[in-house]
Structures are given as C-alpha cells and as structure tokens.
Amino acid sequence: MVKAKRLLSVVLVGMVAVSTLSACGSTNNSGQKNDSATNSGSAGAGSSDKKVTLSLQTPYADESNVNLKTLRRLIGEYTKAHPNITINVDALTTDQQKLKLKTQAASNEIPDITSLNPGAQMKPFADEGLLAPLDDVLAKDGLKDTFKQGVLSNYTFGGKTYGLPETLDIAYVYYNKDLFKQAGVEIPSTYEELVASAKKFNAKGIIPLTIGEKETWTGSFFLMNIVLREAGVGFLKDVMDKKKKFTDAPYVQSLAKFKDFINAKGFEEGAVSVDYATAQNLFLSGKAAMYFTASWDAGSIENSTIKDSVGVFPFPTVDGKGDVSEFMLSPGNSYVISAASKHMAEAKDFLHFYMTNFPKVMFELKGGVGLAQNVDGDFKAAGYSQTAIDVLNLFKTVKGGDLAFDNTIDPTTTQTHLNGVQNVFVGDESAADTAKQLQNDFEMNNP
Template sequence: MKTLNRRNVLLATLIALVMVVSACGAKDDNQASNAENSSSTNKLKITMWSQFADPNSKDGGFVGFYKALEATKAQFPDVEIEHVGVGGESYKTKVKAASAANELPDIFYTWGGGFSQPFIAGNRILPIDDLAKDGTLDQIVPGTTDNFIFDGKLYGLPINIATAQLYVNKELFEQAGAKIPETWDELTAAVDALKAKGIQPIALGAKDRWPAMQWNAILAIRTAGVEAVNAALTKKGSFDTPEFTEAAAKYKQLIDSNAFGDHFMGTSYDDATNMFLSGKAGMMFMGAWVNGQIEDGSSLVKGKVIPIKFPVIPGGKGTADEWFGGSGETFVLNSDLKNKERVWEVYKFFIERMSKEVFLAGSGSSAWKIDAGDTSQVNPLALQIGELSSKATGFSYWWDQMLDGNDTESMFGSLMKFVAGKTTPAEYTKELQNQINRGQ
C-alpha cells in the first residue's frame, strides 16, 4: 500500500510538472504569436502598380524604377510594398478597368494631362497640396508639376524631364558623306545621301502608332511653335491651321522619299529600335529612355551615336530650343488611401529617389534639385542631352498623354490614315480638329 501511495504521489507530481511546463510553453507560444501579430499589424502594406514589368530591362526608366523601389524598401523596413508591373498598352487597360470598379491600388503610375483627367473627375486620385506643404515643392524644379495640376489642385510629383531628340549614327553619316543636319534642307539631303549608300535613313516603328505620332509632334513644334501645339492639345487652339498643315506636308515629304523605309507601317517600336542599335539606320527620333541601350556594353553602336536638336524649318514659328517632351510621368495616391501621412513619406522618398536613379541611368534630367554625386559614370548621351536642353524655351508633352482616352484614339485613327497615304495633309489636320476640338 505504501509503495502504491508513493507511486501515486510520484505520478501525480509528474503530471503536475508536465501541466506546468505545458502551460508555460503555451504561454510562450501565445506570446510569440501575439508578438508576430503585433509586428504584422504595425507593418504597413502598400500596393503599387506600374508599367515597369521587366526588372531586367536596360531601359533607363525601368532601371531607375527598380533601384528606387529597392532603396525605398530598405529605407522603410516597417513597410511592405507589393508591386505589380504590367507592360505597354495592357497597363492602361488595367488601370482604367480598376478605376471603373474602384479597385485601384494605393499608389499607381500615370501620366499628366488628359490621361489622368477621368481619374480625377471620378475622385479616384488624392490631391496632395496639403501633404506637400512640408517643403517638398521647394525641392522640385519649377514648372515640372504643371502637367499634374487640375483645377488648381496638385495630384502628383514629377520624376524626370523627358525629351525626344534626333539620334544620329556618326559612322553611317561619314560613310554616306552626309552633314549632321541643323536645318530641314540638311535633313532631307542626309536622307538622300544615306539612301544612295543603301542605308535606311530613319528607323521608325509606326506599327505601335506612338512613334509615328512623335514625328508629327516635333514637326508641328517646328512649324507652329510649342505655344500653338499646347493650345491645340488643351482645346484652346486649333489643329486646322496653315502651320499644322505644313507640318503634315513635311511629314508626307519624308514618307514619299522613303526616308522610313518600305515597311515602316508594319514595323514595331522594338524592331525599329533594334534596327538602329544594330547600325542599320542612320537616324532615329526617340525619347532619352534609349540611352542605356545605345551605350550598353553589348551595343553595336556604342560610341557611334550623338543626340542633336531636331533641325529647324525655315519660316517655322518654332525654334531649335523648343522641345518635344517635358515632365509628364508620375505616380499618384488613391483617394481612398488609409494612413495618408505614412504613405506620403514613403511616396515622396520613392519619387525623389527614382528621379535621381533615372538620371543616373541616363534617361532624362531630374525634376528634383538633387545632389547627383559623382556623374563620371552617367551615360554620356544623357549628359549631352542635358547640355542641349539646358537652354530650352518651351516643352510640349506626348500627344497620347495630353489628350484624354477618346481623343487619343481619334488622334491615332486620323494619324494612321494619314501616314498610310489615305488623306492629304489638309484633310488630316481638318479631320484632327473636327474630331478632337470641334467647335474651337
């Protein structure tokens, strides 16, 4: 009996000990779980959408975006940024559909001008005037927020000052005995000289439409001037003027002279860019985002290309210092955003950092007053463009972004009919005015 009692006591003691240990373990587990939940609760999650779908792209805009994104994550370890990148026109479709369903992310990429107008009209974007009173605007280059102001309210911070310029392959020009053009006559003479040597004069991927639009835009800037072009784009002026018709006539002159080759209507932007990068075309009019590709270590034209101001047109109202470009790309905040002040700190850090990284990647000048540090490794083309555009007297931004969605499609429809030879210059500019600025 005594032995049994002893065993019972021992068994009871062991059971009690196990229960105590188990209770302590459960308490520790609960504490760990609570700490994890607390950490998860305090970690701010931000959703972000952009058109930067390829993290391996050598495009300066892509490089700048991903470097800025990583720097922002490092700067704010208590923030989780969930990024979704969608390329090309698919991004525009995605963001428009999400806006209609009121399912936009916390931060999303957009363009100034007409593209953002429907989002603002639908109260989908948060005005940032009050948030920006913290001194942020003092750090930004004057005038670079113009395309993000609607009805007197600011909706986005600028990233960079983008420009389109004429890229010239010096080696091919030397082979053809052509002069680097500064005037329209010198440009057409270079076209003839390159053709005589069996070299395609200009690479153009009209299949994607917007590269064809770029040529129309810069020619209009040279014939009509940026003030008139901007007035037409903002429905304060007309496309149906002698100056716009002259620009279209100059465009037709290049098309008829086979300056863009036989198949430019069926050539994509990527194919046209590859044509220029492989040394098979003498010129390309394009944005600074191609700088990285041109100067890449594997590029066949590295060191052979220079950017120049687009040639002036005699009698035109535009000067060589008026540029196609400006500041028009940004990220904006969802109007339904929670934790506005915390997200604002992350947002403005990201935008400023991207501005710096895009510049260092050789894709446009910074729209922020940054200390870029050592620029010895900056893409030489970017430095040259910065010097060329330092005396700019005016900018006119991308037409497909300045116009709203329906007007953009109308513009592209009329433009592609014209470049295909289905309408005359006068018919084209009249149609453009009737479809986009009827009644102006």
C-alpha cells in the same frame, strides 16, 4: 483644364534649372548601398506585422530600361526594410498601360500606384475623384523642395497635386556618327535635308530613322515637331482657344511633310508593327542611323555599347521656318495613387521612399539626365559620356517650345489624332481630309 500657356511657362522654369544639375550616393563593390545611398523610408507604414500587397503599374516593359531597373531596385530595398509589404509590378508598354488604365478606371479598379502623364491626360482622373492628393507626401521630409521649380504645377488641379513626376524632357534626334560617315551624310540642318538623307542611308542598307509607330504616340511626337516649326509656339493652345483650327495650313502642311519622310522610306520598314523597345534596339544595335526620341532615353543611350559614337541634334527647320532653340517639351510620366486604395498609408510611404531615392539611383545607373528632381553632383566626374554632356548642353539652349498633343488636347480628340497619324503611314487619305476629321472630332468634343 490647365492651359497650355501655363503648362509651358512652368516647364520652361524647370528647364532653366537643368543647367545647374550636379550627384549623389554610391554603391560598394558588392552592389549593396552605402549608408548614404538611400533613405530607407519611415518605419510607420511597414512596421506592423499586417501583411500588405500593393499593386503597381508602370509604363516600362523593357527590363533594360534604366527607369525600370531603378524601380525594381528600390522596390527590393523597400520590401527588405518592410518585410510585411509585397509590391506586385505590372510592367507594360506605354500604350498598353494607357489602355489598361482606362479600362480599370471605368470600373474603379485602378492599381494602388499607377502612371499618368500631366495636363489633359491627368485632369479627367482628378476631376472624377479617382486619384489621391499627394501634398502630404510632398510635405514630408522636404520632398517637394527636391523638384525643379514649377514642374509640379503640371500635375496640380484645384490646388492639389496628384502626380509625382520622374522626368522633365525635351525632344531631339540621336545620330550614329559612324553610320553618317559611312553613308556620306552631314547633320541635317533642314527638314528637307533630313528627307533627302533617307535615300543615301537606304542605299547603304541602313535604316535612316527608327520610330516604333506601333505605339502611336511616337509618330505624333515626330509630327508635332514639324507643326512647331511650321506654326510656331502655341498652335495647340490657339486651337483649344478656338483661335485656330486643325484645318489651317500649318497643320495640313505638316501632315504632308510627315508623309514626305514616310514616302522617302525614312522610317524602318513596317514601322506601325514595331514597338518602342524594338525601335530603340534598332538604333542601339547599329542598324539605324537616327533615333527620334527625348531625354527620357538618355539613360538607355548611356548604358549602350555605342554611346561614344552617338551625337545629338535638335529637330531642324521646316520650309525655312522655325527656331531650333524651341523644342517639344515633355513634363513626363508621374506616379499617382488610387483614391480607392485599401492600403493608402503603405502606398504613400512607398511612393515617398521611391521619389526620395529616385534621383540618386538614377544618377548612379547613368540615367540622371532630364529628371524632374534636382541631382547633386558632377556628371563629367561621375563618368557620364560626352553624349550625355551634349544633351545637358542642349537643355541650356532651350528658349521656348510646346507641350505634346496628348498633354494639351482632350483625350478623345487625342485618340482621333493618334489614329490619323498612324493612318498616314499606311493609308492614302489626303492630309486635308485627315485634318478635317480631326477638326470635326475636336469641335464635337469641345462644343
């Protein structure tokens, strides 16, 4: 297993590079690309008359998502240049995609191209030989050099790289300045102030913070920010190394603090029935004062009607503990290729084309914040909002942090954790009992 310490160190190296982001190709008024906008890919894989259909699975189901817009646009451009190739897209939510992929992997029917997160999520697929190494794709035309230093180590096992990532993210809170003013709320500098703000927002009929817990990773991501403040950097690594336990005070206290915000009606009503896209829309439509997320949503904010009313702040201290310059870090979603693909050459050629042009198109569509690849150009001159500039500045403050639970702990224990977090929303089980169940499962899965 790639250890959390190693993962963290390489992510932080990449984070430093974010401060040097700079943009790229453009489109003309007809929406067609200028010659410099995209590289049409090699002729080799698609130059024959052989008809090929590639299956591609993506964790973006919302058509307004800038990543999905970019994917569809680049598929259109590639298949126009390679008319013998058809690419069928299976667009799912994150949780749907993960569940479906598990089923497909069990029968060795993984799509030609699909999505996986790094670390503990990717390792079992690599260990079982289900993924094709992509080092040859990276070597072609200098693609490897477009990625921020160190980021690809998160997707590398046994000296081979299996995933090409889209993003390199930090977690924070977006807030609606107008709704804060309406409710008379200041930016919370402590978790206790965050909990207290819920009462003021609810009194004005405003959702305090939207999360979308139907997709269970969202609650986990919020909780792990509390753990980061209570326990400091490295708690999950210490659990993996058997130096600490989930039954230790910091994790139990964090669960209790999480429940405090739920009891204060801090999240949207019926959060466990609200999916990620709906939760995001509650914020974008001005119904929620805050939106807890990460920089992968910068593009959605940038393309919204409320972007000029939005600010950002880091997750606050908890019980006077924690450093707001330490963030939950997320080397993000990557595309992988099935080792059993019957169209390996075509799949690799498309993925090379996609990753070569991804940063240019994302920048153009105002989704250029928090990418795993370098972006050439000036965000401010390109018309990015102050909110986007604020996020870029937030990156510059990063001096440490931790990886998400599911990037660090084995998948089976992670599922127990996700179930436990969701039960906090709807159940009466004590924090101590929830932690004890998690620790028992961890010990069983990691003897």
